Amino acid sequence: MAQAAIELIGINKSFGAVRANRDINLEVARGTIHGIVGENGAGKSTLMSILYGFYQADSGEIRVGGKPVSISTSNDAIALGIGMVHQHFMLVDNFTVLENVILGAENDALLKSSIAKARSELERLEREYGLEVEPDAVIEELPVGLQQRVEILKALYRGAEILILDEPTGVLTPAEADHLFRILKQLKEQGKTVVLITHKLREIMAITDTVSVMRQGTMVATRVTKETTVGELAELMVGRRVLLRVEKGQSEAGAIKLSVKNLTVKDQRGVTMVDDVSFDVRGGEIVGIAGVAGNGQSELLEAISGIRHAVSGEVMLEGKPVDLTGKADPGELRDRGLAHVPEDRHHVGLVLAFEENENSILGYHDDERYLKGPFLNVDAIMADAKDKIEKYDIRPGNPRLRTANFSGGNQQKIVLAREMEQDPGVLIVGQPTRGVDVGAIEFIHKRLIAMRDQGKAVLVVSVELDEIRSLSDRILVMFAGRIVGERGPDATEGELGLLMAGVEHQEAAE
Amino acid sequence: MSTPYAKLPAWADYGLIPLINLSVAFIVAGFVVMLVGENPFRAAVILVEGAFGKGTGIAFTLFYATTFIFTGLSVAVAAHCSLFNIGTEGQAYIGGLGIALVCLSFDSVLPWWVIFPIAIVAAAVFGALWGFIPAYLQAKRGSHIVITTIMFNFIAASVMVYLLVGPLKPAGSQAPQTRNFLAGAELPKLNWIIELFGAKIRSAPLNICFLLALVMAFLVWLLIWRTKLGYEMRTYGHSPKAARYAGISETRIILTAMMISGALAGMMALNPVMGDQHNVAIDFVSGAGYVGIAVALMGRLHPVGIVLAAILFGMLYQGGAELAFEMPAISRDMIVIIQGLVILFAGALEHMFRPYIQAVFASFSPKAVGIEAVKGKGA
Ligand SMILES: Nc1ncnc2c1ncn2[C@@H]1O[C@H](COP(=O)(O)OP(=O)(O)OP(=O)(O)O)[C@@H](O)[C@H]1O
Numbered sequence: 001m002a003q004a005a006i007e008l009i010g011i012n013k014s015f016g017a018v019r020a021n022r023d024i025n026l027e028v029a030r031g032t033i034h035g036i037v038g039e040n041g042a043g044k045s046t047l048m049s050i051l052y053g054f055y056q057a058d059s060g061e062i063r064v065g066g067k068p069v070s071i072s073t074s075n076d077a078i079a080l081g082i083g084m085v086h087q088h089f090m091l092v093d094n095f096t097v098l099e100n101v102i103l104g105a106e107n108d109a110l111l112k113s114s115i116a117k118a119r120s121e122l123e124r125l126e127r128e129y130g131l132e133v134e135p136d137a138v139i140e141e142l143p144v145g146l147q148q149r150v151e152i153l154k155a156l157y158r159g160a161e162i163l164i165l166d167e168p169t170g171v172l173t174p175a176e177a178d179h180l181f182r183i184l185k186q187l188k189e190q191g192k193t194v195v196l197i198t199h200k201l202r203e204i205m206a207i208t209d210t211v212s213v214m215r216q217g218t219m220v221a222t223r224v225t226k227e228t229t230v231g232e233l234a235e236l237m238v239g240r241r242v243l244l245r246v247e248k249g250q251s252e253a254g255a256i257k258l259s260v261k262n263l264t265v266k267d268q269r270g271v272t273m274v275d276d277v278s279f280d281v282r283g284g285e286i287v288g289i290a291g292v293a294g295n296g297q298s299e300l301l302e303a304i305s306g307i308r309h310a311v312s313g314e315v316m317l318e319g320k321p322v323d324l325t326g327k328a329d330p331g332e333l334r335d336r337g338l339a340h341v342p343e344d345r346h347h348v349g350l351v352l353a354f355e356e357n358e359n360s361i362l363g364y365h366d367d368e369r370y371l372k373g374p375f376l377n378v379d380a381i382m383a384d385a386k387d388k389i390e391k392y393d394i395r396p397g398n399p400r401l402r403t404a405n406f407s408g409g410n411q412q413k414i415v416l417a418r419e420m421e422q423d424p425g426v427l428i429v430g431q432p433t434r435g436v437d438v439g440a441i442e443f444i445h446k447r448l449i450a451m452r453d454q455g456k457a458v459l460v461v462s463v464e465l466d467e468i469r470s471l472s473d474r475i476l477v478m479f480a481g482r483i484v485g486e487r488g489p490d491a492t493e494g495e496l497g498l499l500m501a502g503v504e505h506q507e508a509a510e
Numbered sequence: 511m512s513t514p515y516a517k518l519p520a521w522a523d524y525g526l527i528p529l530i531n532l533s534v535a536f537i538v539a540g541f542v543v544m545l546v547g548e549n550p551f552r553a554a555v556i557l558v559e560g561a562f563g564k565g566t567g568i569a570f571t572l573f574y575a576t577t578f579i580f581t582g583l584s585v586a587v588a589a590h591c592s593l594f595n596i597g598t599e600g601q602a603y604i605g606g607l608g609i610a611l612v613c614l615s616f617d618s619v620l621p622w623w624v625i626f627p628i629a630i631v632a633a634a635v636f637g638a639l640w641g642f643i644p645a646y647l648q649a650k651r652g653s654h655i656v657i658t659t660i661m662f663n664f665i666a667a668s669v670m671v672y673l674l675v676g677p678l679k680p681a682g683s684q685a686p687q688t689r690n691f692l693a694g695a696e697l698p699k700l701n702w703i704i705e706l707f708g709a710k711i712r713s714a715p716l717n718i719c720f721l722l723a724l725v726m727a728f729l730v731w732l733l734i735w736r737t738k739l740g741y742e743m744r745t746y747g748h749s750p751k752a753a754r755y756a757g758i759s760e761t762r763i764i765l766t767a768m769m770i771s772g773a774l775a776g777m778m779a780l781n782p783v784m785g786d787q788h789n790v791a792i793d794f795v796s797g798a799g800y801v802g803i804a805v806a807l808m809g810r811l812h813p814v815g816i817v818l819a820a821i822l823f824g825m826l827y828q829g830g831a832e833l834a835f836e837m838p839a840i841s842r843d844m845i846v847i848i849q850g851l852v853i854l855f856a857g858a859l860e861h862m863f864r865p866y867i868q869a870v871f872a873s874f875s876p877k878a879v880g881i882e883a884v885k886g887k888g889a
């Protein structure tokens with residue numbers, strides 16, 4: 001039996017009335033990849049934050065390599081060989097890779113000698129683990145997948161033997177995720193221990209040796225991965241059977257509610273991100289836009305919702321034209337029945353510093369229901385927020401809690417509840433289930449389909465092929481700013497994958 | 511995701527931390543007093559007695575506090591919209607111009623209770639206009655508000671010098687100031703309130719602007735946390751992207767916030783001009799706008815905190831004057847140093863001790879950290 005790299009014994013942690021971790025026991029064997037799954041708010045991040053010294057447990061013991069330790073800051077954790085890669089990177093955007101890696105670990109008074117030493121060490125690490133990144137590249141110019149590698153390098157550079165990854169694949173494209181897993185396997189072969197938090201059960205099955213399941217702050221089971229199934233894990237997480245693919249009836253497409261013609265959008269640098277795109281969405285259908293991240297989907301959504309000005313194009317909303325090239329603003333579009341769940345909930349869809357109830361009216365704060373003259377109608381806002389909390393099972397159910405203190409999946413539900421409950425004619429959704437647990441995915445998918453069945457037009461953009469395939473009535477594939485193909489919901493993954501890689505596009509051009 | 515968030519309970523956040531910061535400021539100030547060969551404890555006693563010991567002292571302390579409440583509120587309103595208004599000084603100065611025009615025109619014909627409301631409006635409008643120009647430049651041209659508001663302080667000073675040595679100066683006078691207002695433009699004093707408590711007051715300038723300042727503090731609270739406009743300002747202040755998403759116009763919100771901020775700054779001028787000196791003189795603002803920045807920061811941008819911080823600075827002004835008088839080794843400049851230390855520790859280094867206090871809290875009562883303090887709602 002391999003020796004345990006980490007043992008957590010009887011860990012408890014409360015935030016006020018919320019018991020985020022109760023009596024958690026966890027043992028992770030050295031040289032293995034250990035998965036942790038659980039619903040949103042189950043306490044996964046909290047547990048790992050305790051191990052990494054961000055939080056102090058109220059009670060309980062941590063052993064590293066068999067010895068009881070006390071970890072009160074992340075420096076303690078680093079000294080014990082524990083490294084963590086956060087879901088939201090903690091990199092300095094305008095520093096180079098090398099500068100980021102040594103930041104906080106400079107050990108000479110003169111930067112120059114540190115840098116020289118660091119460079120050779122960094123190159124060694126890159127070779128050893130297949131973590132190719134250009135040391136002199138500036139962070140903000142790197143795609144997210146590479147930025148994440150820098151985070152891993154940072155941890156390894158500080159001598160990490162145990163690497164914790166909190167939802168590392170949420171922001172990655174499938175190819176990037178595959179590469180990450182190859183790196184993790186290599187780390188494992190070199191004897192490192194990896195703890196992986198993820199909501200994607202397929203990843204758990206593909207890469208972990210053992211997996212632990214958390215539910216509502218407790219550890220409900222630990223399984224050897226080979227001896228379990230996705231279905232069992234999902235059921236353990238949620239405490240009931242979960243539909244991994246929501247059933248839906250035939251769509252009854254009605255009149256065109258959103259029509260986009262020859263839309264062209266440029267980004268800040270003047271690069272064309274959306275190139276002459278045209279499509280329609282009818283009432284009663286869900287149109288999915290598939291594509292590898294960065295092929296213009298984000299800009300497309302931003303333009304249609306009025307956040308970003310388009311260069312040219314004609315858009316009709318409920319049969320009436322919208323001037324997206326300058327005049328339209330998101331507030332006006334909202335009034336005309338367009339609801340938008342943005343991809344980036346942290347900076348766009350929510351104000352994290354606000355209380356939950358304040359976020360539940362963001363964008364609808366002009367609505368008479370929430371106002372008494374120039375004043376906010378606090379009672380109405382609270383009642384409304386409580387109502388949505390109940391309907392969408394947002395936890396913890398406290399509308400006065402600061403939004404930053406909700407777990408990722410629950411933050412997403414706050415946005416979805418706000419947008420769906422306005423009863424819009426057209427709903428556009430970016431990454432509907434990013435960072436959301438299987439139970440909540442089922443719930444969100446059911447809601448989206450219910451919207452469709454009420455005759456709303458729904459446009460979904462997602463980098464998750466599974467999601468696109470199970471939700472959409474029609475699938476559009478975007479590549480390099482253009483729509484390169486349209487398929488039905490029964491298109492195979494391989495077929496869509498080729499389109500997404502631009503393969504057929506080139507063939508057609510030949 | 512969950513970014514770890516260590517949060518202190520409200521009483522520690524709003525009470526303990528400012529108290530610790532203040533104590534450190536006073537300890538360091540104590541060493542400075544020792545350096546010049548005076549007894550720091552006696553100095554502290556003189557300072558506090560000077561500010562609160564006698565009725566006159568209290569009245570002076572509150573008079574200064576009135577000024578700082580206005581400027582503190584002005585800075586806070588802009589700050590909630592993430593605009594750093596350094597132009598309070600100039601906006602107050604120009605507000606004084608508005609008051610001068612009203613008082614010089616009507617003081618011979620109207621009673622104070624008619625002139626006062628007109629002067630309030632004039633002060634607010636003039637201050638707001640002076641805030642409007644930098645706001646416009648920021649919203650439309652991207653000129654940074656910190657730079658432009660500082661520049662506008664200089665422009666305000668030049669404009670006022672020109673007017674006070676030229677058009678507004680009575681013919682034949684040597685002093686760069688307007689003529690003295692007549693009784694119609696003099697505000698009633700509030701000293702009788704303090705006398706109710708049995709204290710004797712020789713003559714002190716505390717006047718009804720103090721009550722106006724308290725009313726404005728309440729209105730600012732209402733504005734920020736209870737109105738749609740305040741909601742929009744806070745949304746923009748926390749995240750311009752979220753504001754865009756929510757359909758809040760960037761131009762409109764910047765202009766509105768800065769004009770309200772400028773109006774509050776302008777109203778500050780009512781206190782010294784109509785309540786005390788009864789004229790508009792050169793440099794009558796004398797740094798109160800900058801003190802407003804410290805007051806706003808120390809008050810954590812909350813009106814209640816701002817009123818308390820303003821009283822503290824009022825005490826430093828009044829007690830400091832007393833101290834310079836009683837201890838000859840301590841000059842006026844020394845008092846400025848002490849004020850500077852308070853600003854340094856309570857304002858600029860506001861977060862210096864926070865991590866340690868959080869660590870202490872975390873080790874004593876892990877449960878206390880992590881609960882969200884019912885943040886700044888006052889209700
Ligand atoms: N700083 C905090 N203050 C108050 N409550 C908190 C804080 N951090 C986390 N919580 C609460 O603790 C519970 C566990 O949160 P945690 O972030 O560990 O969940 P999670 O399992 O990582 O969820 P997700 O999959 O959505 O990321 C949640 O109910 C959350 O709202």
Ligand SMILES: [Mg+2]
Pocket residue numbers: 044045046166407408511512
């Ligand atoms: Mg988490």
